[in-house]
Every structure is written in structure tokens, then in C-alpha cells.
Amino acid sequence: MSDAPLLELKKVSKYFGSVIALQDVSMFVRAGEVTCLLGDNGAGKSTLIKTLAGVHLPSEGTYYYEGEETLFESPREALNRGIATVYQDLAMVPLMSIWRNFFLGSEPTKKIGPITVYDQAFAKQTTREEMAKMGIDIRDPDQPVGTLSGGERQSVAIARAVFFGAKVLILDEPTAALGVKQAGVVLRYITQARDRGIGVIFITHNPHHAFPVGDHFVILRRGTVMGDFSKDEVSREELVRMMAGGADLDALEHELSTRA
Secondary structure, three states: OOOOOOEEEEEEEEEEOOEEEEEEEEEEEOOOOEEEEEOOOOOOHHHHHHHHOOOOOOOEEEEEEOOEEOOOOOHHHHHHOOEEEEOOOOOOOOOOEHHHHHOOOOOOEEEEOOEEEEOHHHHHHHHHHHHHHOOOOOOOOOOEHHHOOHHHHHHHHHHHHHHOOOOEEEEEOOOOOOOHHHHHHHHHHHHHHHHOOOEEEEEEOOHHHHHHHOOEEEEEEOOEEEEEEEHHHOOHHHHHHHHHOHHHHHHHHHHHHHHO
């Protein structure tokens, strides 16, 4: 595996009028690694995701992709280059079948004489095969995606991104609304995507979810990078303290002890 970053930001800032959303953010993502972007609410994670995905242009700084300085003008441009973002809402239609959701917006077609029709057989078979590669046995690809568990819906979104050629997979809080068991299912899919050579960016506020799968950890607070560590440089407990702010925790502990 090459040590050269697949994606890299250098001193990127993003301003909305007088509001500083990101300030001098530098980070990198390598192929075949999970980079965990950790931060609490208001840390700037959403702005950073949208900057990586082509929704926002950086106000300052440099964006490199596959070794070249890059500016994505739109999410479609980023997606066409291999940067796929799976947002919390998953952009799925609950009443539609699994296979229709899998190919939503990129429907496969075939010719029957002069007529072009949706290739349903290909779509169903491909959905079943791609989900099997993620470790999910689809009983019936015709079942509505809304009948799947939260973890299974995440798996559909991840498998879809991988199938359509994602080189970088950005996952926006994929475990936030899930219980322990379903979160574990999604974490397994994240490692499977990594093992297929994809550079995964796992955005979360939960270091207990990040630490088991992460190879690289970036901690964001108030729009700035407060830490950047490989797995052998930091413990789970240190991640928790840095995310919460060690001084804040110490002050709270002291306050509570004085009330006792």
C-alpha cells in the first residue's frame, strides 16, 4: 500500500460572512485506511464533509486529490471522480425496493428492439451479489428498503457507493441513530470497504465506535484540528478526553466533587 495520500487538505479554511466554520484544517486520507473524523456538535464536521464532497469551495487553502491540486465545483463532479458521500438520511425511498434504491439515479437499461427498458434482472442480480460481498444475504431484493434495519440500510448505501466506483467513501455519522448491535454491523461494513482498498472517512462523535475500526484519527473542535494521530499513537481514553476537552472534564469533575 502506498503511503501517498489519496486525498489531502492543506490549511483549508471556510468562511460564511464573518463566521469562521473551518480554520487552517489539514488532514489526509490514504487508500485502504479508515480515517476517523471525530468532533462534537458544532465542531465543523458538516462543513468539512461538504467541502470534501464538492458542496462548498474552500475560502482558503489547498485541496489535493490523487496527487493533483483540485477544486470540485459540485457534488456530481466529486462523485464522478470517485468521492462518494453517504449522509445520515441515506437518500433512499423507503417504499421502493432494495434493488430500485441501489440503482436510484443510475438505472441500468437494455434494448428490446428499438425500445430501451430498465434492465430489472441485471439490477436485482447485481444488488444481491454486491450485498453478498458486504456480508449481507438479501432474501428478497423486491422487499421495500424501509423494512430493513438501520444497519442494513447503511449497508445498502455503502455497497452502492462501492459498486459505482468510490475511491473515497465519506460516511456521515452512520452509527449515530443505531443501537449497539446494529452499530457493530455497520462497523463491520466499514472495515470491509477498507479491505477492498477504499479510503474511508468515518465521521462520528463517538470514539467508542471509531477506535475499533480506525487507522487514523483527526479530532476537530470549533473548526480547527486539535489532534491528528495514527492508531498506535493514541488510546481510546485519550480520544475521549480530547474530544470532550480535558480541561472541561477536569473542571466538571472538580465541581461535582465539591458538591458531594
